[in-house]
Amino acid sequence: MPASDWSAQMGLELYTVRDRMAKDAAGTLVQVAALGYKEVEPDDYSGLDPKAYRALLDKNGLTAPSTHANLYPGPNLEKTLEGFQILGHKYCWVEPPPPPAQASLLQRVMKGGAMPSTPGGMLPLLRAFFPQQTPDEVKRTVALYNQTGAVAKKYGMQILVHNHTYEFQRFPGSEQCPYDIVLAESDPELVVMQLDIGWASVAGEDILAMFQQHPGRFVLWHVKDAMALQFLFPQPEMDEVQRMAVANSWLVPVGLGGIDYGTIFQHASTAGMQHFCVEQDNAADWGDSMAAAGRSFTGLKRALAQTQI
16 A cells, blocks of 8 residues: 555554553553554553453554463463454464563563663673574574464464564674575465564664665564664664663654654565554653654654655
8 A cells, every 4th residue: 555544543552651550550541542543552451351452452443453461382372362363463472481581571671661770781781682593493493483383274364474683693704694494484364564664773674775676575563663863874884772771762753763664564465464563662751652652643643644655
């Protein structure tokens, strides 16, 4: 569809307003809908069962094509997928259960709205979340995506793969990076890419070139903006996790940064994009995450309206 028409299905990753969701999920969804968003992507369900959460979505005229709530392989896999089916999800995120210490930290981040401070700043925390993998480890992870995707297919769903920056870190002595393996080894019938355009841009990737090289693979997008990206690369002394740690403070509502979303949306058909959602990881740090989400809504809508096809 023409880029300007995408404004009719504006989506919001609810991680953007996670501080509000933790306190009042029902009231937050009312506000999200009032801003004009039509789709949302949950990162958890605020302690509600699938039917109760679906009722909140329906009440506010919202749909949730995708979810970032963890889908863990194991004995509860199909039960979780049944719940996702009730919620109307078509795309879901899977990962192995994290170690207990990482799980505890992740829970604090989700509920608290920000990464906890440490003497070493954010970088040690990000390294703990995103340890460097070998090519064989990445291949095993992709095999997990494919295996879980075969089960999810029975429920009308596909597995989504979301990126940060570290997936674009080249392996030592190689021109290959983890994202190359994900694209090569994942089954397109079972696994789709959810391209976080903001983080890929922080890593210095050419978004339009990615679409041309892998047409149809980027079914989902995270629409994230950042300022001053020109200062992050080329910086050969920085790895991608370091770049991410710096850029986390530079994330801004869509339209206030340096990513040209008007042009990017012109190439949505090449990418294969079906759904997108705005995300600003540090929105709560602006003082009002809902206001930041509203500013992203107007900023992206303006970018789409100004696009000429």
